[in-house]
Amino acid sequence: MELTIHASALPHTDPEASLAFYRDVLGFEVRQDVGRGTMRWITVGPVNQPSTSILLAPPATDPGITEDERRTISEMMAKGTYGWILLATPDLDEVFEKVQATDAEVVQEPTAQPYGLRDCAFRDPAGNLIRIQEHK
DSSP, rough: OOOOOOOOEEOOHHHHHHHHIIIIIOEEEEEEEOOOOOOOOEEEEOEEEETTTEEOTTTOOTTOHHHHHHHHHHHHHHHHHHHHEEEEEEEEHHHHHHTTTOEEEEEEEEOOTTTTTEEEEEETTOOEEEEEEEOO
16 A cells, blocks of 8 residues: 555634745745635645645534634634644744744744754744655
């Protein structure tokens, strides 16, 4: 059996802000932009990895989610504890400087971790944690 990772999803609260962050700050290309207003599903991904994407989607749209669950998801997003993703780069300092120059919230400056990797962390406009590891 052969499987690949096609897409991972992160919630957004403001599609324009999320689009600007992933496209303009991280340099991802926009692959699809479906819907309108806050009900937009935006697919972005690295230019050099056309088969791997991130789906930026409105949170809690599944009709099976209860109002209590929607409220919990909104509260977790507001605290930045709902969604996260791990990215990698060969030049962590360059990426950190570029992202730090924007209004993105810095969670952790580049740090050598005890498990052997160097990484940093930011929050995207919806509060999702974006960890970036250095891979050489």
